[in-house]
Amino acid sequence: MTDEPKLPDNDVTLVRQFFGALELGLVDEALDLLADDIVWKNTGLPTLSGKPQVAKVLRALNKPQFGFGVDIHHIAGHDGVVLTDRTDYLSVGPIRTGFWVSGTFHIANTHITLWDDHFSMGNFTAGVFKGIVNAIIKR
Numbered sequence: 001m002t003d004e005p006k007l008p009d010n011d012v013t014l015v016r017q018f019f020g021a022l023e024l025g026l027v028d029e030a031l032d033l034l035a036d037d038i039v040w041k042n043t044g045l046p047t048l049s050g051k052p053q054v055a056k057v058l059r060a061l062n063k064p065q066f067g068f069g070v071d072i073h074h075i076a077g078h079d080g081v082v083l084t085d086r087t088d089y090l091s092v093g094p095i096r097t098g099f100w101v102s103g104t105f106h107i108a109n110t111h112i113t114l115w116d117d118h119f120s121m122g123n124f125t126a127g128v129f130k131g132i133v134n135a136i137i138k139r
Contacts (some may be wrong), residue, residue: 008052010104011077011080011081011082011107012075012076012077012082014033014082014083014107014111014112015073015075015077015084015105015107015112016048016075017029017033018030018033018034018112019072020071021033022058023068023069023070024069027058027059027062028038028057030058031051031054031055031058033069033111034051034054034109034112034115035051035109035111035112035113036050036051037049037050037051037109037113037114038050038051038054038111038112038113038114038115039113039114039116040053040054040057040115041114041116041117042117042119043117043118043119045095053116065081065092065093066089066090066091066092067089067090067091067092068089068090068091069088069089069091070086070087070088070089071086071087071089072084072085072086073085073086073087074086077107080106080107080108081104081105081106081107082104082105082107083099083102083103083104083105084101084102084103084104084105085102086100086101086102086103086128087099087100087101088101088119092097094138098100100119101105101117101118101119101120102117102118102119103115103116103118104116104118
């Protein structure tokens, strides 16, 4: 008997497990699902290459003052590619913003090798503004 984590039975499940771990703040579990040579792309942000770079960012965001959530609206996978249509939620203190994200994940050997997110900066900015207004109103 080994202490190896149970591997997902398909690529869509792998991506769902990845987001579930991130939502729960289980960064090490999320990192276990990434390939060592993972590439993480985000619209308008620098591309991160390799698990150490991605781990540094995910661990930096895994603090009590920050929060992450996700609603996956659509998810589909075929031949090692998983597409997501989702709303991501980011929190900083009392400010919570939600914004639409389209993600593409490449899977090889039961690990995510590419995490490529596309989103509208305008939609993100509007979400931040709404989050600030909501935080002020709740005071």
